[in-house]
Amino acid sequence: xxxxxxxxxxxxxxxxxxxxxxxxxxxxxxxxxxxxxxxxxxxxxxxxxxxxxxxxxxxxxxxxxxxxxxxxxxxxxxxxxxxxxxxxxxxxxxxxxxxxxxxxxxxxxxxxxxxxxxxxxxxxxxxxxxxxxxxxxxxxxxxxxxxxxxxxxxxxxxxxxxxxxxxxxxxxxxxxxxxxxxxxxxxxxxxxxxxxxxxxxxxxxxxxxxxxxxxxxxxxxxxxxxxxxxxxxxxxxxxxxxxxxxxxxxxxxxxxxxxxxxxxxxxxxxxxxxxxxxxxxxxxxxxxxxxxxxxxxxxxxxxxxxxxxxxxxxxxxxxxxxxxxxxxxxxxxxxxxxxxxxxxxxxxxxxxxxxxxxxxxxxxxxxxxxxxxxxxxxxxxxxxxxxx
Amino acid sequence: xxxxxxxxxxxxxxxxxxxxxxxxxxxxxxxxxxxxxxxxxxxxxxxxxxxxxxxxxxxxxxxxxxxxxxxxxxxxxxxxxxxxxxxxxxxxxxxxxxxxxxxxxxxxxxxxxxxxxxxxxxxxxxxxxxxxxxxxxxxxxxxxxxxxxxxxxxxxxxxxxxxxxxxxxxxxxxxxxxxxxxxxxxxxxxxxxxxxxxxxxxxxxxxxxxxxxxxxxxxxxxxxxxxxxxxxxxxxxxxxxxxxxxxxxxxxxxxxxxxxxxxxxxxxxxxxxxxxxxxxxxxxxxxxxxxxxxxxxxxxxxxxxxxxxxxxxxxxxxxxxxxxxxxxxxxxxxxxxxxxxxxxxxxxxxxxxxxxxxxxxxxxxxxxxxxxxxxxxxxxxxxxxxxx
Numbered sequence: 001x002x003x004x005x006x007x008x009x010x011x012x013x014x015x016x017x018x019x020x021x022x023x024x025x026x027x028x029x030x031x032x033x034x035x036x037x038x039x040x041x042x043x044x045x046x047x048x049x050x051x052x053x054x055x056x057x058x059x060x061x062x063x064x065x066x067x068x069x070x071x072x073x074x075x076x077x078x079x080x081x082x083x084x085x086x087x088x089x090x091x092x093x094x095x096x097x098x099x100x101x102x103x104x105x106x107x108x109x110x111x112x113x114x115x116x117x118x119x120x121x122x123x124x125x126x127x128x129x130x131x132x133x134x135x136x137x138x139x140x141x142x143x144x145x146x147x148x149x150x151x152x153x154x155x156x157x158x159x160x161x162x163x164x165x166x167x168x169x170x171x172x173x174x175x176x177x178x179x180x181x182x183x184x185x186x187x188x189x190x191x192x193x194x195x196x197x198x199x200x201x202x203x204x205x206x207x208x209x210x211x212x213x214x215x216x217x218x219x220x221x222x223x224x225x226x227x228x229x230x231x232x233x234x235x236x237x238x239x240x241x242x243x244x245x246x247x248x249x250x251x252x253x254x255x256x257x258x259x260x261x262x263x264x265x266x267x268x269x270x271x272x273x274x275x276x277x278x279x280x281x282x283x284x285x286x287x288x289x290x291x292x293x294x295x296x297x298x299x300x301x302x303x304x305x306x307x308x309x310x311x312x313x314x315x316x317x318x319x320x321x322x323x324x325x326x327x328x329x330x331x332x333x334x335x336x337x338x339x340x341x342x343x344x345x346x347x348x349x350x351x352x353x354x355x356x357x358x359x360x361x362x363x364x365x366x367x368x369x370x371x372x373x374x375x376x377x378x379x380x381x382x383x384x385x386x387x388x
Numbered sequence: 389x390x391x392x393x394x395x396x397x398x399x400x401x402x403x404x405x406x407x408x409x410x411x412x413x414x415x416x417x418x419x420x421x422x423x424x425x426x427x428x429x430x431x432x433x434x435x436x437x438x439x440x441x442x443x444x445x446x447x448x449x450x451x452x453x454x455x456x457x458x459x460x461x462x463x464x465x466x467x468x469x470x471x472x473x474x475x476x477x478x479x480x481x482x483x484x485x486x487x488x489x490x491x492x493x494x495x496x497x498x499x500x501x502x503x504x505x506x507x508x509x510x511x512x513x514x515x516x517x518x519x520x521x522x523x524x525x526x527x528x529x530x531x532x533x534x535x536x537x538x539x540x541x542x543x544x545x546x547x548x549x550x551x552x553x554x555x556x557x558x559x560x561x562x563x564x565x566x567x568x569x570x571x572x573x574x575x576x577x578x579x580x581x582x583x584x585x586x587x588x589x590x591x592x593x594x595x596x597x598x599x600x601x602x603x604x605x606x607x608x609x610x611x612x613x614x615x616x617x618x619x620x621x622x623x624x625x626x627x628x629x630x631x632x633x634x635x636x637x638x639x640x641x642x643x644x645x646x647x648x649x650x651x652x653x654x655x656x657x658x659x660x661x662x663x664x665x666x667x668x669x670x671x672x673x674x675x676x677x678x679x680x681x682x683x684x685x686x687x688x689x690x691x692x693x694x695x696x697x698x699x700x701x702x703x704x705x706x707x708x709x710x711x712x713x714x715x716x717x718x719x720x721x722x723x724x725x726x727x728x729x730x731x732x733x734x735x736x737x738x739x740x741x742x743x744x745x746x747x748x749x750x751x752x753x754x755x756x757x758x759x760x761x762x763x764x765x766x767x768x769x770x771x772x773x774x775x776x
Contacts, residue, residue: 078497109466109512109513109516112512112516113509113512113513116508116509116512116575116579117505117508117509120504120505120508120575121501121504121505124497124500124501124504124568125497125501128497128500128769128771131769132769132771151557151559152555152556152557153550153551153552153553153555153556153557153559154552154553154555156552160550160552160562162541162548162550162552162562163541164541164542164548164550165541165542167540167541167542167718168540168541169539169540169541171539171541171562171564172562172563172564173562174548174550174559174560174561174562175560175578176559176560176581177578177582178582179582180512180579180582183575183578183579183582186575186578187504187508187571187574187575187578190563190565190571190574190575191504191568191571193564194565194566194567194568194571197712198712198766198767199767324585324586330555378586379586379587381516381519381520
């Protein structure tokens, strides 16, 4: 299969590109390297050093014998992404190419506008390029479980059958996202569903949970193949951050009561899920949604798991929640469609956490404690704080 | 009450500004005059001649003795709209300031991107300006009944109680919009709901039906107070176009079978509904939705009403539907909240249609038959058609 991975230089895009390449697919990468520039802006860095895109690609060629073709393009540039589609003629496009941090989107107005325009326009450009070049291309788009919010009913995979006043219909599952980033993914989902209906495109929206881990089989083959590992309060995901805090001797910072429950998955399962979606494409015109996670944990439970798994004394500190979200809530979400396609989940246990702790220990001298505490306040945009 | 009307130079924004001014409110208008530039782009014009914004405002002052303050600003310019809020210190912002045509958004990629960025970023800027300046301002935002699409269940006003697997929650009504324009309104609705939750803003989302008519009590006071009247296939609304076609001796063009059913309302009710929403604001932090229409008709029924009301021989022509929409479907939508607040609807009948026909007859020499047939194809963006 010929596959174009958008955002293929990022935390998950890079391991996914390698995994697909290792599995014998012909893979191209498109990326504007924005994730690296966010580090420059925020004064952060991946805990695990990462090579430049060119070095990564060359190393993969050396190690595996496979070729991955890199294109440095911005999805907001329609002609550029259209040109890549023309050159690669892909069977599928895997779309990780968006600004992916909720706190980043909540810094201030400029970051909210940037996140929504970047994500929504980039995806519109991809949809139009597909509609104009080849409507059979399968779009595999990274969404988020955060699109659903935390309703007081079970979350289904994208759609729900509703009976109301004696009539029944299957409707898009109502969305209650909790940041301008999560909202951008909801906007994308609506745009993609419409494009499938209007133009007969086919798309899989992967509503992914929170990913933890840093190594996949392929990235572990050589240090220059490593993917990034973020632990800062803006781009770090919660379990990765807890492991860094535990290993580096800092308190594990739980936001509020820690009853916030989320779907989680191992980075190894991300790459497997994307390939499963690719190997089982939807029908022309079909827009489908898979909930891509394997287990649910509350933030409190994750902190406890880390404390129990990693030797030594650890402190769990509850700090005021910077986000606007329910700290205690019902949470039960379906996630059977990928399992039905053959996903064999890597579940979270003490061994997995200790493996992650080993990665952290190797680079613990690079830990910057200043970046681990939240600085973005959901209730107060930066300008408003500066004015006070 | 101090009220800022965004998009106050447009078809509905202008009559709304006058109505609020006549009712004794202190009114400012902000507009970037984009609607006039769309005419230049498309080679179209309002059937009824309209005065420049400055002339309009001066005439209103002469006729009524009231002052309406005009600001020519673009909502995509945050500092500009923030400055207007600082100067006017409004109690409420009425937001008509968006690109409002579904066909315009479907012309091609550039128009789709323009529509979504213009509408979404403009509204984000308004939300941020409110959050930073004064969180008690009431935002009255024009949405559309088209946000809901045509589900096979009754449409409620913004929210629906869902019972699922033994649990119950009240959730946002699922959205199935049918154009990139309608999608932009859905994106806005999600962004506004979140801003109310995160920042304690208060907002009323008016999911408006299709408006017909050209005169309100205030606009009829002087020719230079007239609002625009669009009958072209891009910006014209269906009933207005049918009346122009009937009066000017052209076939009434029904898209497909004409079973498409939509909520409709008289322009007089638009201005009344906005004031009712303003006089009964939501609580701080509340995001509420009113379905703003008074009656439902199928396109076929509207064509028949026009043919029956206007003397003479008329032809109804069914042409291939340029839109992707169900031509026959269930449609029943709640619209009691504005009636509960006191709305006394102006219903559609032969007298109303003949009144509209009188307006058209006065300007029938300005009818350009070339602009009445659809040129935008939902299934085929312009670039793709040009490539064939």
